[in-house]
Amino acid sequence: MQMIEGQYTNADGRYAIVVGRFNQFVVDSLVEGAVDALVRHGVDEDNITVVRVPGAYEIPLAAQAVAEKGDVDAIIALGAVIRGSTPHFDYVAGESASGLNKVQMDTGVPCTFGVLTVDTIEQAIERAGTKAGNKGAEAALVAIEMVSVLRQISE
Secondary structure, eight states: OOOOOOOSSOOOSOEEEEEEOTTHHHHHHHHHHHHHHHHHTTOOGGGEEEEEESSGGGHHHHHHHHHHHTOOSEEEEEEEEEOOSSTHHHHHHHHHHHHHHHHHHHHOOOEEEEEEEESSHHHHHHHBTSTTOBHHHHHHHHHHHHHHHHHHHHO
């Protein structure tokens, strides 16, 4: 039986972090966590590109452009959508998620989803590096693992 499973020991590659600036006070911590995780696993900082867009809704289009350019192994999407008193949250969060899934399915470039979709500012802060860990770092680790899995499949 052959077993293919992602490894974190061969993280070498090129990574793009596509970031929605909206709620920047939270998002900056996610970016720091993602970059730190990549570097700690052996990715050279010169192989990390950060692309900033206005918000989570715009992330899929920028991710698609990055993927189609063809010079990254994975894309890490980071942002924060905090529920308000209108349905706007549902549209932005849902379209960001489905758009990123479409990008990875259409291009074959893994797109990890580190876009926080939370009810309160407190929940966002918890997921940006306090009680609930740093979801940016987690999204970076998923990217490393997916690059490893896809490399093994193509061998």
